[in-house]
Amino acid sequence: MTTDSPRATRHAPPATRLLLLSSEFPPGPGGIGAHAYQLARHLTARGWSVAVAAPQPYVATATRDAFNRRQPFAVVPLAGREDGGPW
Secondary structure, three states, rough: OOOOHHHOOOOOOOOOEEEEEEEEEEOOOOOOHHHOOOOOHHHHHHOEEEEEEEOOOOOOOHHHHHHHHHOOOEEEOOOOOHOOOOO
C-alpha cells in the first residue's frame, strides 16, 4: 500500500474495551480462572483493551500482586468469599 492511498490516511478504529468479571483468576488454581486468563491474554494480543476484576484466592498477596504486575492488562483483585466478598 502506498502512502498516498486513502487507506493509508485512515485512523485505526478505537480498541474494543472489555471488562472481564470472573469468580476466580490466576495465579491460584481453577479452570474458570484459567479460561478467563486465556481470554484476557489473547484478546489483549489482538488489540483489545482488557481489564479483569476477580477474586484471586489460594495465594499470598505478594504472589498475587507480582503476577498481576506482569500482565499486559489491568487486574483488579476482588474480595473472595473467604474475605467476606459476595463470590
